[in-house]
Amino acid sequence: MIATILIDGLPATLDDLAHQALVNYGAYTSFRVENGAARGLDLHLARLGQAAVELFGESPGEVEFRRLMALAVAGRDTCWLRVSLFSPEIGHRNPTCVGRPKVMTSVSPAPPPLATQVRVTAVPYEREAPHLKHLATFGLVRARRAARAAGFDDALFVDGAGRVSEGTLWNIGFVQGDRIVWPQAPMLAGVTQALIMRGLPQVGLTSKTRPIRLDEIGVFDGAFLCNSATPVCPITTINDLAFANDAILLAKVEAAWSAQAPQAIADHDDDEGVSRLGR
Template structure:
């Protein structure tokens, strides 16, 4: 079984970890792995590819991502895998390096869902470069702390135009009859959100993506949050607006997610790799 933290497939050095602790320039993705496979793996790979090119100018490529992921999870039946991109050549004084980033893999036990229901508060906030799952998380952690201190479970971000965007660690979906409405605003497109969208036709639900203003959320029948650790969690209220949340509709959303089969990390044609992953 491999070490918990690897850098380009080798045990992490103190210098590598020191750089990660001191310079938060980079991006990551994280997800549950079971028997060498993960739901939405294609989307996680695409996220890493986009971030690598945008932030560093070059990507290790899908084959290398898969190799390093497989090495990280080898010998484990189930775990949580975080894949991070960084470069020791980039720092506060020297930000101009262009080239292939290092890949850090971190394996840990899978976390439980965020909650089984939440009451949230809306706050004005826009993440920097919101389309990226980057390492600059100060703002969202601060927002969660403030929400908890105010008696809520979490915070919902609203942009400068009053549009609902995303939660601190999750995407939000609204239920309107037989339709799931995803808000359109500067935000991170979630993998779980995409998996649910893929499966909605199978459960008889339609979907729409459009701007949703905070002052119109009371018109919806329900709301839920979703992320890789929490496929569906009902939102009972946004500030003073409460939602009934029909259990049947929420169950359909979860079925839409679960209908998307886990994808093997190892290449289908790599029989040796599949064997190493216990498949």
């Protein structure tokens, strides 16, 4: 996969890339872009703004985020955009700098969904600062490798209190009748999860968020994972518990997601915005 990388709208320098390779302090979001628009863009922008303030003390702001995103995807019909925040002034020996982070945009071909169905194993693990989509991914990659080695497709995280939280790269939803039940635990609030929640009333389904213990998941009729590349994917088993997922109901869940219209990154009716897009 070949990516085009810009930092604050300019070609990436070797120094900036070296810092990214050696220091994993930062945050990011990533999503599919089609014709200059993305589903849940407002949520991705909010995620970046929150992370920038929490990790660096200052945010570039929505206008600047949009400008840099538009510059990155200009001239492309469909692509995958990753927007990362980092500061070359922050490192292992000098962590105290406060100020606006740099914005790295990486554009690559859109990846396929994770799978058409998955078997997962539950593992005790809690991501550091789980509410952030940060760059520290050692634990989740290690858990995913271990799950594959044990004959599963992926890993589902369970916290110290025995509560289901999230998967390695995804959120999980459980099906109970005509209701989707989301786990409540320290975790990353997924954009795709939020888009599904927005659209469920449009397809005749409801949702609820509550703590879900691993030892009670047998009460559910089905389960699925979701992330920006995979709106809905059935989970067929968790450990040795099998789910008989209802394909028609899961199609409704995906319809709830697809009913959320893509939001334009830049205002194409604005002459200045069009010039920034290079169109």
